[in-house]
Amino acid sequence: MTKFKLLATAAMGLESIVADEVKALGYETSTENGKVFFEGDERTIAQANLWLRVADRVKIVVAEFPAKTFDELFEGTKALEWEKYLPVDAEFPVSGKSVKSTLYSVPDCQSIVKKAIVERLKKAYFRNSFLDESGARFKIEVSILKDRVQLTIDTSGAGLHKRGYRIGQGEAPLKETLAAALVKLTKWTPDRPFVDPFCGSGTIVIEAAMIGQNIAPGYNRDFDSEEWPWMKQQIWDEVREEAEAAANYDQPLDILGTDIDHRVLEIAKDNVLEAGFADLIQLRQRQVRDFKATSENGVVVGNPPYGERIGEVERIEEMIGDMGRLFKDYPTWSVYMLSSMENFEELYGRRATKKRKLFNGFIRTDFYQYWGQRPKK
The missing domain is CATH 3.30.2130.30 (VC0802-like)
Known part of the structure; x- marks a missing residue:
């Protein structure tokens, strides 16, 4: 070769x-x-x-x-x-x-x-x-x-973020590749609960489910190089067969996506169904402050609305404050939020354990990481 x-x-x-x-x-x-x-x-x-x-x-x-x-x-x-x-x-x-x-x-x-x-x-x-x-x-x-x-x-054709499951999207969708990066940065493992309290059209929870069951992100799509005469079809067939064998469809998952907007949740349901996770990902209409954890050592990943793009800044600031107060009661949970708001830590009520500069499209953001305590054995 x-x-x-x-x-x-x-x-x-x-x-x-x-x-x-x-x-x-x-x-x-x-x-x-x-x-x-x-x-x-x-x-x-x-x-x-x-x-x-x-x-x-x-x-x-x-x-x-x-x-x-x-x-x-x-x-x-x-x-x-x-x-x-x-x-x-x-x-x-x-x-x-x-x-x-x-x-x-x-x-x-x-x-x-x-x-x-x-x-x-x-x-x-x-x-x-x-x-x-x-x-x-x-x-x-x-x-x-x-x-x-x-x-x-x-060699790809359409960008690799085009997984094939996104039937619809909300006002400010997160790119699938960035959503996957956020999940990977948390070091989440599928034996832990996973929550996105601002799930929108469901991209983060779907990417988490794909990672949790080790499903190849490009499995259900085509690539330009598949049509190239010197790229043998046998190669693609073998690589897809290996991906199918590597997937762990029996891996149980505890994944929840919530949002206050019932319209965007309908879009999320369609996307989750298209991705094949309708029985694994729970979706609920809920405000952040109404969340209740029933287990320890969970991971929360979210992309709260940005004031300059959706809704009112005051409402978003209130949601971030609610979230900070809520997760004080869950010390073993880790919280990871992508936000463009420079006063995020002040609103949340705590300095982040770690921050990472990332770009959501052309918007400069920080990924605020609040690491939870290890659960007592």
Whole structure:
């Protein structure tokens, strides 16, 4: 099998979690801002797409080279063996970005890369005329940072957050990859109760259930690279069979999602049903202050509404205060909240054990972590 340099992209602040996921698959990693690099073959591409919960995409790094002129960009791109990746009928749209570089016009860079690849493929496949692009899709990105070009091919297609279970969503949905990251950061294990008191359309509780039963997040979706002629269907079949064997559908789970909005709970019920967890995830219409724990050592994970996006700031501040007072009565429970409110700790009534800076889309947030006491044996 061919060896590839691979890249899993990640939201800022989540690179270490993605790197841990890649290492768990058996590969060594190196990390840059928003990027986790590793090496592998066709099987690795299938595994990474199927199993990475927190990464945004998996890409093949075709090449990196310096370029300050359009000629250098054209010649550097044309010199690459694109025929190793792209069949004669490949559809290959080119996207791009440029940061702190001499070649700052992204549309021009995209056009030049596209033209260079066309020239290379026409020569490789002995074609004098137009390539029809009627075959499988190979999404190419030209990324230029400080005059250094990186050319990649996206193996995923739709972003990896597209699990396939989200039928509907609330006003401010949390991305599935970020929801999975929040669950993983808690070190929650499926033998402990799990609660999301602001569950909205159910993303966090569904991601927790998938983690709890070790279900591969990409199991029920398709990827662009499945259509590539050199990615054998047998590889995908084997990796999916392994994922099916690894899932623990008999693992009991104690997962509860609550919200004060009955309309969004109806959406959550549809999503939970689509994800296959209707018998495992409980959903209740309830205010935070009405929560009652019946066991010890639980984990609470939530994304309270942000004042600038939904509802009234005063109402949100009151909910955070209620939550702080409530969980004083449950010292063995750990509470983890993602919030953009800078006075969150003051409202909650306690300083967090630990804070972690994360981005919810373009919104700068903190993940406030309140670790519970160990239960007495």
